[in-house]
Every structure is written in C-alpha cells, then in structure tokens.
Amino acid sequence: MSNVADPISPHCVIADDLRASRELLRSWIAECGYNCTTTANGEDAWEAVKALQPQLIVTDIEMPVASGLDLLCSLRHHRSKRLRSIPVIVISSLQDDDIRSFVQSAGGTVFLTKPLDKIRTQQVVQRLDQVASAANRDFQYTVHEQPWPNKRISPTLRRLYREVQENGPKFS
Known part of the structure; x- marks a missing residue:
C-alpha cells in the first residue's frame, strides 16, 4: 500500500x-487535490477504506485476491452509512x-473505460467532489438487485458477478 499523507x-x-x-x-488524482493510497x-483496498474513510475510491473490476465488484458490494452493503456513501469510480x-x-x-458511481484519459478522469473526479460538497457528503447510492447478466456481458464479468x-459481501 502506497500512501501520501496530508491531513x-x-x-x-x-x-x-x-x-x-x-x-x-495517483498522479492525476493528486493533481485534483487528493491524498492517494494505492x-x-x-x-x-477494503482495509485501506476502513482505516482511512476516504472521500473517493477508484477501483479496477478484475484483480487478484478480491475483485472491484467484491469491494463495491461490501461497501454498498456495509452497516456504516459513511462507507456506503463514498463515491466509487469503476475502471x-x-x-x-x-x-x-x-x-x-x-452501486458504482461512474464507469470509465481503459485506457484512461487524464482530462476525462480529472473532470469526473472534480465533478464528484463538487456534487459531494453540494450534498454535504450525505447521500446514498442505490444498489439494485441485478438479474443474471445479459448474454452480451463477457465471460470474465459474468464469472465475477456470479462470485x-x-x-455476498466479501468484507465487513
């Protein structure tokens, strides 16, 4: 875990x-004024989220150990309203x-396709920050019960979804 601290x-x-x-x-988001932990x-990521209570999360979907969908599911079903309300950019x-x-x-807030674009990524981060500030960071994301994914979804995403x-939520 890499951390740049400024309280x-x-x-x-x-x-x-x-x-x-x-x-x-990390570089792009730091330019938007955020401390970043990678x-x-x-x-x-889940351990970092619990420890740091961040204002933003950016997660890839397909990763070893636990996927971004595992992270998102655990976050959106957590008992803490604060954790449930963190905006999540899924890439x-x-x-x-x-x-x-x-x-x-x-329950993802925004989806961005790789390869990422610096300007688009920073615009999304800044927009989420504005929305969160206007809402005083007291908002909820709705998680919809998802039917079995459409057949057009890749086998990889289908497997991660099924898991x-x-x-259920992998972390608590």
Missing part, C-alpha cells in the same frame, strides 16, 4: 493490479455492451 486534503483509495495504472491514477487488489478494460448499466446497478452473487 487537510481529501483522501482517495485506488485499487488496480497494474502498478503503472495505479501510479498514473493498493493492488480489492482486499487491500476496466472489459468492453461489454452493458457494463455501464451493470456497474451502476451494482459476488453467490458469496
């Missing part, structure tokens, strides 16, 4: 198994037709 700035936890992606995101999987190189609606129904559905 005044908002905090972001970044989870991606590719070090280059983590570092690129992790290589959903389990380490992936998966190119499924219905992935945006799938991520949104799972989350069968096992």
Whole structure:
C-alpha cells in the first residue's frame, strides 16, 4: 500500500493490479487535490477504506485476491452509512455492451473505460467532489438487485458477478 499523507486534503483509495495504472491514477488524482493510497487488489483496498474513510475510491473490476465488484458490494452493503456513501469510480478494460448499466446497478458511481484519459478522469473526479460538497457528503447510492447478466456481458464479468452473487459481501 502506497500512501501520501496530508491531513487537510481529501483522501482517495485506488485499487488496480497494474502498478503503472495505479501510479498514473495517483498522479492525476493528486493533481485534483487528493491524498492517494494505492493498493493492488480489492482486499487491500477494503482495509485501506476502513482505516482511512476516504472521500473517493477508484477501483479496477478484475484483480487478484478480491475483485472491484467484491469491494463495491461490501461497501454498498456495509452497516456504516459513511462507507456506503463514498463515491466509487469503476475502471476496466472489459468492453461489454452493458457494463455501464451493470456497474451502476451494482452501486458504482461512474464507469470509465481503459485506457484512461487524464482530462476525462480529472473532470469526473472534480465533478464528484463538487456534487459531494453540494450534498454535504450525505447521500446514498442505490444498489439494485441485478438479474443474471445479459448474454452480451463477457465471460470474465459474468464469472465475477456470479462470485459476488453467490458469496455476498466479501468484507465487513
């Protein structure tokens, strides 16, 4: 876990198994005024989220140990209203037709496709910060019960979805 500390700035936890992606995101999001902690999987990200109570989470979907969907499911079903209300940017190189609606129904705030674009990523981060500030960070995300994924969804996403559905929240 990599951490840059400044007690005044908002905090972001970044989870991606590719070090280059983590570092690129850390750099871009730090330019938006966030302290960033980077992790290589959903389990380490969950520990960082519990410890740091960040204002933002960015997670890849497909990672070892625990997926971004595991992280998202655990977050949106947690007993803490504060944790449930953290905005989550979900990123992936998966190119499924219905992935945006799938991520949104799972409780993701925004979905961005890899390769990421610096300007678009920073615009999303800044917009989420504005919305959260206007709402005084007291908002909830709705998690919709997801029917079995559409056949157009890739086998990888289908497998990750099935694991989350069968096992429920991985962390508490």
